[in-house]
Amino acid sequence: MDKALIPEGVKRCPLPVFGLWMLVLFAVIAWGVYAGLTVLIKGLHVTGLNNYFGFGLYICVDLGIIALGAGAFFSGFMYYGLSRFFPQLKELHKIINLAVIVGFCCYTGALLVLLLEIGQPLRGWFGYWHANVHSMLTEVIFCISCYAIVLVIEFVPIILENRKLDAVKPLHIFGHNLHEIMAIFAMTGTFLSFFHQGSLGGVPGVMFARPFAYREGFFVWPWTFFLFTLSAMACGPAFTALICRLMEKVTRKQLVDRSVYELIGKIEGVLLLIYLILKGLDTLYWALDTAPGFGLKLSDFYKEPYGMWLLVAELGICGVIPVILLLTPQARKVNGLLFLAFFLDCAGIVINRFAMTVEALAIPVMPFDQWAVYIPTWAEWAPCIAMLAYGAVIVSLSYRYLPIFPRERELNP
Amino acid sequence: MSLGRRAFLQFVGGAIGGTLLTPIPWKLADDSAIWTQNWSWRPSPERGEITETTGTCLLCPGGCGIQARLVNGHRAIYVKGNPDHAVSRGGLCPVGAAGLQYLYAPYRITQPLKQTGKRGDPQGFQPIAWNEALKIVADKLAAVRKKGLPHTVACITGQDRSSVTDLWKQFFAAYGSPNLYTMPRHSDSTRLAVALATGYDADLGFHLEKATYVLNFGAPLLEGWAAPVRIQQIFSRWQTEQPGLPKTELVHVESRCSLTASKADRWIACKPGTEAALALGIAHVLIREKLYDAAFVSEKVFGFEDWTDAAGALRKGFKALVLAKYSPKDVAAVTGVDAQVIQELARELARQKNAVVLWGQSSDTPNNLYHDLAFLALNALIGALSDKAMVSLVPSQPWQALPEPAMDLEAFKGLGQKPLGQPTSVPKTKVRPNTLHAFLNALANGEEYPIELLFVHEANPAYGLSENTLAVQALQKAGMVVSFASYLDETAAYADLILPNHNAFERLDDVIGLPGAPFAFYAVATPILKPHYDTKSTGDVVLGLAKTLGGTVAQSLPWKNYEEVLKLRAAKIAEGATGLLVDATFDPASVEPGVSLRANFKKAADVWKKLTAGSCWVEAPQALDACTTPSGRFELACQGLLASVSTNAGDELFMAHYKPLPPSGNAGELPLLLTTYRSLSLAPGYVPNAPFMNKLLPDDLLLKQDVFVEVHPETARKLGLRHKAKAVLKTPLGEAPVRVRVAPTVPADVVALPEGLGHTAYDEYVQGKGVNANSLVEVHLDPVTGLGTVWATRAQLRLA
Amino acid sequence: MVIDLDKCTGCGACAVACQQENNVSFRPDESDKLRTIAWMTLYRLDNGKDYPEHREAMLPRPCMQCDSPHHSPCTFVCPVNATVRDEHTGIVDHIAVRCIGCRYCMVACPYHARSFNWWDPKWPKTMEAMLSPEVSPRMRGVVEKCTFCHHRLNRARDRARINGEDPDGVVYTPACAEACPTGAITFGNLRDPHSDVARLAKDPRAFRILEKLHTEPKVYYLSSDQWIHKQSDNDLS
Structure with a gap:
């Protein structure tokens, strides 16, 4: 049975090994589910959240994972959209399936964690019913759930390519038709993603009474709106590439042409550079104009444990260094440096999301108020780690049973 | 038909699609949300008609008027100040505002209880019927009296301003025991000082409404001193600019940066416990620079100049002693206050027409007699006791309390016994010295005579008495302990029998006199709702016991019930035909001592009606024209002390002087001084902190179960203690775990511990939080009055 | 609302009365100040000086009912319209039964005027009798805050009608x-x-907290102490 499901002409590890791997992942997921149930049944007091840190690890991980999952929409956008103008982007079809799968994992995982984060998950749908159109979170709720549906639709034809399923005629036709119209979904997804990545950035950016997070902006959108979209584009494909590389390491096989990595490296390098320049300008404007307008200096925002090192790490170590590496052709040629750059890129964006959610809340706004420190508990770590395990399960299953890498057979004769 | 896999998948797919098209998922989503909005484990308060009732808060001696909102007449949901009340004018303190948390406390005693196990065993209490319980007490009383030992019955009451206390007095007189005590208060020592200086049995009233300058030596004005809400309102008045009137200046002397110190116009930081020396230093400057009220001193004061005692010996007067011993330079060395500042203060004080000197300590405990006399003397020097009457004497009973008790021989014999443990040096004045510490000491150590029966009424000495372990030891030694507690507190836990009183909001009671107020005061506290447990008013219980005992005891307490006693009060007021029944329009500044207010009432029934509706009766204090001292004057040199001090005593021992009682312990081992402080958001009295009040406590005062002591950064550095560090506080009385709040609120080498924490009784919302300050402070028995005084305790603080 | 800090003695009667009136729940341990539910919080301010120049003052902080144009910081961000400002009365209300507990409003509020129900509120059985029927007790997982006793306004308006x-x-x-x-x-x-209030708000002693954020709080404070004024906003010299 297992053999029959595995795509033709590729080698997969023996079923028991795969089973063991699944078991490990399911154990982690079970731990996460247990933590999740604890939160749902006992209440959010089992977390490290409090009245000062209304947002914590859950939100931070959600924001981070959604940024990293942006590979799906941006690769799709490049492949289905931009490749008409830039034929070299056609290369991306070698990794586009993986990008969709990673995106699917990230978004569905994030939605699950989001359910834990809100105090009344059973009222979660009030976001649609009693929507406040001014709230960035409303936009987030709408776009993320819509985009998750789009990702499901994008994932379906990949599933249908499974050998057994493909053999079913109606499914084959259905899948084929879906493929034909995938560009439309990719474009819809892109549209939605531009918005919700942006509105995630808007979440901190619109808080006009929180000097650390607040940004001025364009029309109703604060600068963070655009920066978040841009930074997501600058790290999403990098994250896909990292996952791909990880799979190559685990399977000890080459799954995509190296040229794909280099292409992604070049694209990400350029995007990250643009992002960094804009982010730098934004930070300067904020530090020199916005914040002083609120009576605060840059140094007022950074105090241990959330010290200036965060800024250095975010923009310097995880910003400037990867840009240099990615834009240097020689460095791109060296695997170690290329993937280090991808990793730093992703880490920098996650630090940014951390700073905009958690650190932003540590800073006392009232002068007589106190600095607060947030320490997540196991009940927060477990679901987040389980979400990663969930992603690993999906990716593993997909890899084993679906022909997600079109070049795999040729690269591994 | 067999269901193939494909068919199954099709079925599942179809089912999901189909279900989504039906209303089921949407209805379920809606229902589940509605469910979260109506969780059954969330209480839903009963609705109904909301009414308001009026009463008087009995949770402290402040006598505030309150109004309660009731649902369907039986469920109190909110307490607020009565805006028409003469004293509190709608204001409330946090204890009063949280009052319902006592009324509905889970630790209320719901019915009479009898200890069936060992004394102190919380599990040993068993319900008992009222008649059985009362019979046990009555039998015991009868038996003790039959044995001719009525003086071995004792009572500790915490309610010293209610008619129940008068019933106890009446009962103890008729029954024949001198061992009736109230919980210690600062007024215990001031009343003795006043009696020695003027011959009157009176409380001090301060005309803060009229004052333009208040020099306050350590009284925690804003932390719950005297009648807290009255003081809060006076403070508010001081802060309000009134056109045409000079702003009242508050100068506060204290070692700790309390809220009063922070809020005062000027804070003079002195070394702990040296306030009296500063007062005498100021007196020195007043005398030296002839700034004192010479007319008052020469006409009305005795002992300012040198004098001759009854034995004909020439003795130095106040002037000579103060000039000799309290020069600003000497005082500066003692107090740490600049000599320059002392002079400045004296001149300022003298310049003001309506100046008044207040004094007190953070804890409401008796003070060193000589120190009380020093502050009284300073008031006399600035003429505050003259016709200006910035300080007046308010008789503790505005009328004759109750008819003379009928006393049989047994009663005379018993009452004539020396109160247990009372030292012989105690000055003989009209004021009965409230030597509770000496009593408990003797009882705990089995000295003099045993106590067969001990009543504890509205008092919690096992927690609230300074050196509370003494009370615990004494309770264990008493033959039988009967408590009237409403709550299962630390003391009630040691009772053999608990006859629960109605809660403060449920009972009919009264308030006689307001601490610190310059007028006589009477208010009736009407219950805001019916008692909801099987409790009985202690007044009724005392009357019932008297009736059961029969004879002269029953004759002395002939009233049918406690309400009748209170109505008698109303009748007395009507009969006296002086004083006013007042509401919020009452201005205390209009009251002149010795000038009776023209009554605005006639019939007793009217008086009762108005009193029960929230009106208060007020009357002017007496004038200080004829002191009943041996000299007939205000005595700076108290001749009443002749009997208490030896004949060859130094001249100083007759008058105010600075003499702190040395704290015990070795200064090397215990290098710090422990002082305690109060806060209005911490109930230090008979009731514990309500859960609502616990919310007010900052996390550098109470963190989880740890209390914080305040330590100066310098001291903390020396001891290697960081902010919030866990430490052990040690005094000669014991050790306790604490945490450290490093703050420059106290001088170096001083540790400040808040009062009102560290309960061991009640429920999980109260118990085990912090340390009971009373268990660590040291009591010094005043060598003259025998009262237990507290000022500072040697201490050590070390890293835990 | 105007709060005169010269008169305030930090006794806490306001906060206690508020809790009683609004059925604010409490727990045996209330010392975790970051998790306690308080509509009116007392902050302790000090002048930062050493003994004996040290001074402290208490500052009671209700909800500021921000009057910033269009939206208060919190009402702007609530995704479900659970917290809204009544433009007629200016009161920012919070509807607990609509709140989904996302805490975005708490994050947006610089005054920490909002508390979250981290636990199921629970009263000792006997104390359920003191709950007011005019304000529904909240449930776990929702946010709550000061409403300027909005129900009292409604009561007064009903009576007027x-x-x-x-x-x-x-x-x-x-x-x-x-x-x-x-x-x-x-x-x-x-x-x-x-x-x-309008007269007092123009008093020279008047200030608001964090005016520079343009939240336009409707709670004014009065103080004659410069060191207290200085702590009303960041970087006041």
Whole structure:
């Protein structure tokens, strides 16, 4: 049975090994589910959240994972959209399936964690019913759930390519038709993603009474709106590439042409550079104009444990260094440096999301108020780690049973 | 038909699609949300008609008027100040505002209880019927009296301003025991000082409404001193600019940066416990620079100049002693206050027409007699006791309390016994010295005579008495302990029998006199709702016991019930035909001592009606024209002390002087001084902190179960203690775990511990939080009055 | 609302009365100040000087009912319209039964005026009798905050309607102002130029907290101490 499901002409590890791997992942997921149930049944007091840190690890991980999952929409956008103008982007079809799968994992995982984060998950749908159109979170709720549906639709034809399923005629036709119209979904997804990545950035950016997070902006959108979209584009494909590389390491096989990595490296390098320049300008404007307008200096925002090192790490170590590496052709040629750059890129964006959610809340706004420190508990770590395990399960299953890498057979004769 | 896999998948797919098209998922989503909005484990308060009732808060001696909102007449949901009340004018303190948390406390005693196990065993209490319980007490009383030992019955009451206390007095007189005590208060020592200086049995009233300058030596004005809400309102008045009137200046002397110190116009930081020396230093400057009220001193004061005692010996007067011993330079060395500042203060004080000197300590405990006399003397020097009457004497009973008790021989014999443990040096004045510490000491150590029966009424000495372990030891030694507690507190836990009183909001009671107020005061506290447990008013219980005992005891307490006693009060007021029944329009500044207010009432029934509706009766204090001292004057040199001090005593021992009682312990081992402080958001009295009040406590005062002591950064550095560090506080009385709040609120080498924490009784919302300050402070028995005084305790603080 | 810090003695009667009036729940341990539910919080300010120049003051902080144009910081971000500002009365209300507990409003509020129900609120059985039927107890997982005793306004308006008076002209007092023993809290209609609050808000001693954020709080403070003024906003010299 297992053999029959595995795509033709590729080698997969023996079923028991795969089973063991699944078991490990399911154990982690079970731990996460247990933590999740604890939160749902006992209440959010089992977390490290409090009245000062209304947002914590859950939100931070959600924001981070959604940024990293942006590979799906941006690769799709490049492949289905931009490749008409830039034929070299056609290369991306070698990794586009993986990008969709990673995106699917990230978004569905994030939605699950989001359910834990809100105090009344059973009222979660009030976001649609009693929507406040001014709230960035409303936009987030709408776009993320819509985009998750789009990702499901994008994932379906990949599933249908499974050998057994493909053999079913109606499914084959259905899948084929879906493929034909995938560009439309990719474009819809892109549209939605531009918005919700942006509105995630808007979440901190619109808080006009929180000097650390607040940004001025364009029309109703604060600068963070655009920066978040841009930074997501600058790290999403990098994250896909990292996952791909990880799979190559685990399977000890080459799954995509190296040229794909280099292409992604070049694209990400350029995007990250643009992002960094804009982010730098934004930070300067904020530090020199916005914040002083609120009576605060840059140094007022950074105090241990959330010290200036965060800024250095975010923009310097995880910003400037990867840009240099990615834009240097020689460095791109060296695997170690290329993937280090991808990793730093992703880490920098996650630090940014951390700073905009958690650190932003540590800073006392009232002068007589106190600095607060947030320490997540196991009940927060477990679901987040389980979400990663969930992603690993999906990716593993997909890899084993679906022909997600079109070049795999040729690269591994 | 067999269901193939494909068919199954099709079925599942179809089912999901189909279900989504039906209303089921949407209805379920809606229902589940509605469910979260109506969780059954969330209480839903009963609705109904909301009414308001009026009463008087009995949770402290402040006598505030309150109004309660009731649902369907039986469920109190909110307490607020009565805006028409003469004293509190709608204001409330946090204890009063949280009052319902006592009324509905889970630790209320719901019915009479009898200890069936060992004394102190919380599990040993068993319900008992009222008649059985009362019979046990009555039998015991009868038996003790039959044995001719009525003086071995004792009572500790915490309610010293209610008619129940008068019933106890009446009962103890008729029954024949001198061992009736109230919980210690600062007024215990001031009343003795006043009696020695003027011959009157009176409380001090301060005309803060009229004052333009208040020099306050350590009284925690804003932390719950005297009648807290009255003081809060006076403070508010001081802060309000009134056109045409000079702003009242508050100068506060204290070692700790309390809220009063922070809020005062000027804070003079002195070394702990040296306030009296500063007062005498100021007196020195007043005398030296002839700034004192010479007319008052020469006409009305005795002992300012040198004098001759009854034995004909020439003795130095106040002037000579103060000039000799309290020069600003000497005082500066003692107090740490600049000599320059002392002079400045004296001149300022003298310049003001309506100046008044207040004094007190953070804890409401008796003070060193000589120190009380020093502050009284300073008031006399600035003429505050003259016709200006910035300080007046308010008789503790505005009328004759109750008819003379009928006393049989047994009663005379018993009452004539020396109160247990009372030292012989105690000055003989009209004021009965409230030597509770000496009593408990003797009882705990089995000295003099045993106590067969001990009543504890509205008092919690096992927690609230300074050196509370003494009370615990004494309770264990008493033959039988009967408590009237409403709550299962630390003391009630040691009772053999608990006859629960109605809660403060449920009972009919009264308030006689307001601490610190310059007028006589009477208010009736009407219950805001019916008692909801099987409790009985202690007044009724005392009357019932008297009736059961029969004879002269029953004759002395002939009233049918406690309400009748209170109505008698109303009748007395009507009969006296002086004083006013007042509401919020009452201005205390209009009251002149010795000038009776023209009554605005006639019939007793009217008086009762108005009193029960929230009106208060007020009357002017007496004038200080004829002191009943041996000299007939205000005595700076108290001749009443002749009997208490030896004949060859130094001249100083007759008058105010600075003499702190040395704290015990070795200064090397215990290098710090422990002082305690109060806060209005911490109930230090008979009731514990309500859960609502616990919310007010900052996390550098109470963190989880740890209390914080305040330590100066310098001291903390020396001891290697960081902010919030866990430490052990040690005094000669014991050790306790604490945490450290490093703050420059106290001088170096001083540790400040808040009062009102560290309960061991009640429920999980109260118990085990912090340390009971009373268990660590040291009591010094005043060598003259025998009262237990507290000022500072040697201490050590070390890293835990 | 105007709070006179010169008169405030930090006794906490306001906060206690508020808890009693609004069925605010409490727990055996209330020392975790970051998780406690308090509509009116007392902050302790100090002048930062050493003994004996040290001074402390208490600052009671209700909800500021921010009047910033269009939206308060919190109402702007609520995804489900659970917290809204009544533009007629200016009161920012919070509907607990609509709240989904996302805590975005808490994050957006610089005054920490909002608390989350981290636990199921639970009263000792006997104390359920003191719960007011006028304010529903909240459930776990939702946010709550000071409403300027909005239900009292509604009560006053209902009474006015019954008596045939203009419901817009009613005056009422929230629990905190009612309880304050020093009369430090004055409550009224800021829009009415003749009201006490409007007059006091123009007092030279008046300030608001964090004016630079342009949240336009409707709670004014009065103090004659410069060191307290300096702590009203960041970087005041």
